[in-house]
Amino acid sequence: MASSISAGLALKLSPQRLSGKSFQFSSQLQFRNPSLVSYPLPTTGTVHVRPTRVAREVSPTSISDSANDVVVSSKSPRLEKDPQALWKRYVDWLYQHKELGLYLDVSRVGFTDEFFREMEPRLQKAFKDMEDLEKGAIANPDEGRMVGHYWLRNPKLSPKAFLTQQIENTLERICGFAEQVISGKIRPPQKERFTQILSIGIGGSALGPQFVAEALAPDNPPLKIRFIDNTDPAGIDHQIAQLGSELESTLVIVVSKSGGTPETRNGLLEVQKAFREAGLEFSKQGVAITQENSLLDNTARIEGWIDRFPMFDWVGGRTSEMSAVGLLAAALQGIDIREMLTGAALMDEATRITLVKNNPAALLALCWYWATDGVGSKDMVVLPYKDSLLLFSRYLQQLVMESLGKEFDLDGNRVNQGITVYGNKGSTDQHAYIQQLRDGVHNFFVTFIEVLRDRPPGHDWELEPGVTCGDYLFGFLQGTRSALYANDRESITVTVQEVTPRSVGALVALYERAVGIYASLININAYHQPGVEAGKKAAGEVLALQKRVLAVLNEASCKQPVEPLTLEEIADRCHAPDDIEMIYKIIAHMAANDRALIAEGSCGSPRSIKVFLGECNVDEMYA
Numbered sequence: 296m297a298s299s300i301s302a303g304l305a306l307k308l309s310p311q312r313l314s315g316k317s318f319q320f321s322s323q324l325q326f327r328n329p330s331l332v333s334y335p336l337p338t339t340g341t342v343h344v345r346p347t348r349v350a351r352e353v354s355p356t357s358i359s360d361s362a363n364d365v366v367v368s369s370k371s372p373r374l375e376k377d378p379q380a381l382w383k384r385y386v387d388w389l390y391q392h393k394e395l396g397l398y399l400d401v402s403r404v405g406f407t408d409e410f411f412r413e414m415e416p417r418l419q420k421a422f423k424d425m426e427d428l429e430k431g432a433i434a435n436p437d438e439g440r441m442v443g444h445y446w447l448r449n450p451k452l453s454p455k456a457f458l459t460q461q462i463e464n465t466l467e468r469i470c471g472f473a474e475q476v477i478s479g480k481i482r483p484p485q486k487e488r489f490t491q492i493l494s495i496g497i498g499g500s501a502l503g504p505q506f507v508a509e510a511l512a513p514d515n516p517p518l519k520i521r522f523i524d525n526t527d528p529a530g531i532d533h534q535i536a537q538l539g540s541e542l543e544s545t546l547v548i549v550v551s552k553s554g555g556t557p558e559t560r561n562g563l564l565e566v567q568k569a570f571r572e573a574g575l576e577f578s579k580q581g582v583a584i585t586q587e588n589s590l591l592d593n594t595a596r597i598e599g600w601i602d603r604f605p606m607f608d609w610v611g612g613r614t615s616e617m618s619a620v621g622l623l624a625a626a627l628q629g630i631d632i633r634e635m636l637t638g639a640a641l642m643d644e645a646t647r648i649t650l651v652k653n654n655p656a657a658l659l660a661l662c663w664y665w666a667t668d669g670v671g672s673k674d675m676v677v678l679p680y681k682d683s684l685l686l687f688s689r690y691l692q693q694l695v696m697e698s699l700g701k702e703f704d705l706d707g708n709r710v711n712q713g714i715t716v717y718g719n720k721g722s723t724d725q726h727a728y729i730q731q732l733r734d735g736v737h738n739f740f741v742t743f744i745e746v747l748r749d750r751p752p753g754h755d756w757e758l759e760p761g762v763t764c765g766d767y768l769f770g771f772l773q774g775t776r777s778a779l780y781a782n783d784r785e786s787i788t789v790t791v792q793e794v795t796p797r798s799v800g801a802l803v804a805l806y807e808r809a810v811g812i813y814a815s816l817i818n819i820n821a822y823h824q825p826g827v828e829a830g831k832k833a834a835g836e837v838l839a840l841q842k843r844v845l846a847v848l849n850e851a852s853c854k855q856p857v858e859p860l861t862l863e864e865i866a867d868r869c870h871a872p873d874d875i876e877m878i879y880k881i882i883a884h885m886a887a888n889d890r891a892l893i894a895e896g897s898c899g900s901p902r903s904i905k906v907f908l909g910e911c912n913v914d915e916m917y918a
């Protein structure tokens with residue numbers, strides 16, 4: 296029987312208390328987390344709270360459902376504040392990986408022992424899922440493929456000997472190629488050696504290499520890297536202009552697993568045009584990283600580019616940092632890629648341990664579940680206190696959000712899962728948005744990334760008695776952590792000794808595994824991205840409509856005299872009256888780029904516009 300909820304206040308429902316119950320409610324009721332209720336959410340009526348979610352108790356709450364009345368008040372969870380009890384919690388839960396010099400502190404996340412016990416069987420299932428994955432289970436049912444990024448750092452783990460061979464051969468080829476490029480054995484036609492890398496790719500084909508370049512490239516790398524990761528023409532022009540005459544000594548690496556991503560294709564075409572205009576032969580300076588037989592692979596083969604490296608079907612874009620995608624660029628910048636692989640392999644071993652307390656990825660996943668109620672109710676703010684780790688949050692944004700942000704769970708239930716990730720670096724962000732984190736809306740938890748080594752040995756100095764510049768950075772991290780906690784804002788701290796290829800490899804592996812475990816806890820497929828397709832498809836439709844608009848305008852512009860058209864007329868002649876808004880946007884964009892001319896009116900008042908093309912393309916008319 297349905298209970299009635301009388302609450303005009305913002306509330307946080309405790310899923311365990313309300314689990315499985317139905318409630319009458321009025322429009323006054325606001326759900327702080329609408330995803331806890333079944334869809335769609337009406338303004339009046341009955342809601343059903345999804346059963347069987349293991350989540351935190353909201354404490355203290357005043358839920359009284361006597362006489363069918365449920366009054367729920369919102370209070371932050373009470374976190375332990377007694378210094379001695381906190382110290383005990385810190386010590387009891389501190390995770391350390393000795394060989395990696397990595398620590399994980401989850402003491403400032405307030406999960407209870409009861410929660411931990413309840414999650415234990417689900418974590419054991421997650422470990423089993425991860426084990427199956429590593430053994431080659433089809434973990435991506437709708438794409439019918441294995442998920443094997445773990446094999447990249449331990450090829451012997453792969454379920455087939457030929458895969459082991461492929462991974463090892465590719466690594467050898469990457470190292471050999473990088474050596475030859477750096478030594479000048481492989482060189483551009485008109486220069487002694489390559490000095491620059493221009494990497495073209497997007498998403499998982501860019502974010503890892505960008506993060507690693509920022510984190511690990513030496514001050515004077517053998518080859519400097521820059522990226523084209525968008526189809527923004529001005530952005531592309533900027534990169535090419537920055538290269539200037541060094542285009543002659545630029546190695547262009549085109550990275551695309553599918554080999555057909557439009558942004559990457561466009562970047563390639565733009566760069567090839569720049570090469571032509573500079574009188575350079577692109578094929579002598581181009582390298583492809585892509586799946587065998589993709590469009591990009593075939594193009595590179597037919598055009599005779601310098602080399603091609605494989606992207607394996609069983610490595611997803613967002614987990615491809617330890618494949619050729621990340622390793623080739625890193626090796627060319629003089630980064631020790633075998634150390635990166637070692638760091639990742641060590642972390643992989645550590646995160647296979649089935650004792651939750653000794654498994655840092657499981658601890659992370661557990662904290663995420665606690666902090667977000669297992670439904671993404673809070674955002675993950677990632678704050679590395681180290682400039683070189685600036686791009687870690689952006690890298691994690693794709694890894695976490697593209698993996699976990701799913702509409703349906705594995706049983707087909709609509710769940711709209713995910714965890715929002717953002718952040719830049721500390722202490723810089725302290726002067727931007729930490730104010731809100733401390734005092735404002737409580738919709739996040741923080742992950743601090745701490746680096747113990749401030750500078751290479753021998754370079755430190757005290758800028759005031761007893762205090763270095765790095766002490767300030769340390770102080771700001773600790774201070775922010777304390778200040779947030781004092782106001783019931785939870786945080787995790789990951790600490791590494793230094794930013795090295797090994798620790799960066801370990802961090803990548805840590806988060807890859809945490810995402811895998813968390814995906815299992817919330818029962819979603821972390822290895823596909825069906826939502827991305829919707830945007831791609833819609834973009835394709837816009838471009839198709841633009842072609843029709845152009846054809847209609849061309850026909851009218853070829854008339855004598857030219858016939859400027861209103862938006863309604865264009866929409867009518869395109870047989871797309873419902874698309875008039877999009878047609879308006881297409882015209883406004885074309886007009887801003889001098890490709891359509893406004894004969895009458897202005898874009899500010901769409902109904903007034905009459906438009907035509909500056910030139911009549913007769914060939915187009917009869918095409």
Ligand SMILES: O=P(O)(O)OC[C@H]1O[C@](O)(CO)[C@@H](O)[C@@H]1O
Pocket residue numbers: 497498499500550551552553554555556559612613697824827
């Ligand atoms: O490497 P590709 O195939 O060009 O894809 C780039 C990115 O696009 C996505 O598929 C999303 O569209 C990401 O998952 C991927 O990393």
